[in-house]
Amino acid sequence: MEEEILWAEKYRPRSLDDIVNQKDIVERLKRFVKEKNMPHLLFAGPPGTGKTTAALALVHDLYGDSYEQFFLELNASDERGIDVIRNKVKEFARTMVSSSVPFKVILLDEADNMTADAQQALRRTMELYTESTRFILACNYLSKIIDPIQSRTALFRFYPLKKEDVVSRLEYIAKEEKVEYDEKALETIYDVTMGDMRKAINTLQAASAYGKVTVETVFKVLGLAQPKEVRDMLKLALSGKFMEAREKLRSLLVTYGLSGEDIVKQLHRELTSNELQIPEELRVLLMDYIGEVEFRIIEGADDEIQLSALLAKIAIYGNKYVGSSK
Numbered sequence: 001m002e003e004e005i006l007w008a009e010k011y012r013p014r015s016l017d018d019i020v021n022q023k024d025i026v027e028r029l030k031r032f033v034k035e036k037n038m039p040h041l042l043f044a045g046p047p048g049t050g051k052t053t054a055a056l057a058l059v060h061d062l063y064g065d066s067y068e069q070f071f072l073e074l075n076a077s078d079e080r081g082i083d084v085i086r087n088k089v090k091e092f093a094r095t096m097v098s099s100s101v102p103f104k105v106i107l108l109d110e111a112d113n114m115t116a117d118a119q120q121a122l123r124r125t126m127e128l129y130t131e132s133t134r135f136i137l138a139c140n141y142l143s144k145i146i147d148p149i150q151s152r153t154a155l156f157r158f159y160p161l162k163k164e165d166v167v168s169r170l171e172y173i174a175k176e177e178k179v180e181y182d183e184k185a186l187e188t189i190y191d192v193t194m195g196d197m198r199k200a201i202n203t204l205q206a207a208s209a210y211g212k213v214t215v216e217t218v219f220k221v222l223g224l225a226q227p228k229e230v231r232d233m234l235k236l237a238l239s240g241k242f243m244e245a246r247e248k249l250r251s252l253l254v255t256y257g258l259s260g261e262d263i264v265k266q267l268h269r270e271l272t273s274n275e276l277q278i279p280e281e282l283r284v285l286l287m288d289y290i291g292e293v294e295f296r297i298i299e300g301a302d303d304e305i306q307l308s309a310l311l312a313k314i315a316i317y318g319n320k321y322v323g324s325s326k
């Protein structure tokens with residue numbers, strides 16, 4: 001079946017020219033291709049924003065179609081420790097380089113999953129093979145990369161892709177795959193994936209299995225309740241109907257099987273879009289509190305208790321800001 005190929009892979013840009021947006025990054029990388037020279041690189045940014053894609057496109061443009069022999073991809077969290085990485089690097093660095101480009105490239109994904117000690121060892125390995133290899137380290141969190149590595153690499157920051165870029169890419173893929181869609185559904189995909197292109201493409205692919213891609217199918221494949229459900233709960237709490245809001249919460253948790261994190265995220269989205277026109281001061285207060293509740297839930301606090309407490313806060317302040325003005 002055609003669906004078995006992941007569209008995110010099928011539509012991964014092959015060359016730097018095909019990368020959507022990320023203009024500054026692409027320009028800087030193109031300069032390396034032109035000069036056939038580059039320092040070690042550090043790609044930092046959230047998942048699905050094109051770090052691996054940019055590294056692959058760079059080596060493709062440097063070496064041409066047969067780039068694979070000059071390129072090694074390692075995953076820092078897959079490999080068992082720095083010794084395995086060191087040996088693989090040693091093995092790889094020993095063999096020939098291309099005649100026109102005097103070095104080979106190693107992509108080390110998820111470098112921020114390495115311990116500080118492993119990163120120190122990696123730094124020494126990088127120095128040892130600088131003659132014949134260049135490293136591209138990819139990470140989600142720059143703060144987890146030790147300073148000596150940061151200072152020895154050129155930093156490239158990847159930002160979440162913009163709505164128009166994601167939507168137009170999804171449109172392109174949908175057309176290529178002859179998938180029917182509602183425009184609103186593609187916008188919804190962006191709203192729930194927030195600039196993670198991989199997740200956006202995967203969602204489009206999964207939703208297309210139901211036929212036409214609609215807002216309903218998007219929420220279905222993401223296992224999310226429709227925003228309406230969450231909005232209803234928020235409305236109840238805002239108008240001070242705490243017990244009813246709590247009932248709604250229970251049904252979201254039990255009937256829909258949503259996690260606390262999902263609900264907090266949707267509440268956050270609801271407040272961000274502000275279609276309920278909540279007064280600014282109240283939004284600020286609630287945003288602050290939502291951040292706290294999300295942290296507690298991630299740290300392991302009970303979903304239902306935390307969300308009930310959040311609803312209680314919304315009810316208390318809602319009465320004050322919304323209730324009294326009505």
Ligand SMILES: Nc1ncnc2c1ncn2[C@@H]1O[C@H](COP(=O)(O)OP(=O)(O)OP(=O)(O)O)[C@@H](O)[C@H]1O
Pocket residue numbers: 007008009011012013018019020021022045046047048049050051052053054109138139140161169197198201
């Ligand atoms: N700028 C972009 N232009 C076009 N497609 C993109 C772009 N960024 C990401 N994609 C698509 O998303 C998929 C995932 O991107 P990629 O693997 O490069 O993400 P990443 O930043 O390396 O994420 P992770 O941190 O999870 O490894 C790609 O296969 C590609 O289809």
